[in-house]
Amino acid sequence: MLTSKQKKHLRAESHHVQPIFQVGKAGVNENMTTQMEEALEKRELIKVSILQNCFEDNKEVADQIAKSTGAQIVQVIGNTIILYKESKENKQIELP
Structure with missing residues (x-):
């Protein structure tokens, strides 16, 4: 579990990261x-964009992705x- 200090650091790191995945009406597969x-x-660290045609709640989608990926x-x-x-072989981000 991430602490609030670690989350703050990761939010700052993610500021310049572009979303590389999109969740649409088909949901998460x-x-x-x-x-x-x-x-x-x-x-x-990745960003996922949820499109307007996705019928599921954003928090539910986030929980579903986190559960299935271990993130x-x-x-x-x-x-x-x-x-x-955290990457097993390619560690780049150092958490406080």
């Missing part, structure tokens, strides 16, 4: 979560989810 896991291993939710703000998962 197995193929998408597999790709997210690979991206998290490579980058550690931790840094923040859900508007239609954007910020996720963090």
Whole structure:
């Protein structure tokens, strides 16, 4: 579990990161979560954009992604989810 100090640090780090995944009306599927896991291993910190045609609640989508990828939710703000998962082989972000 991330502390508030760590979340604050990760939010600052994610400021310049562009969303690399989009969740639409089909919702979250197995193929998408597999790709997210690979991206998290490579980058550690990713943003996911939720499109307007997604019928699920943003927090539910974030929980679903976090549960299936093993990532931790840094923040859900508007239609954007910020996720963090420490990389096993490619550690780049040093948490306070």
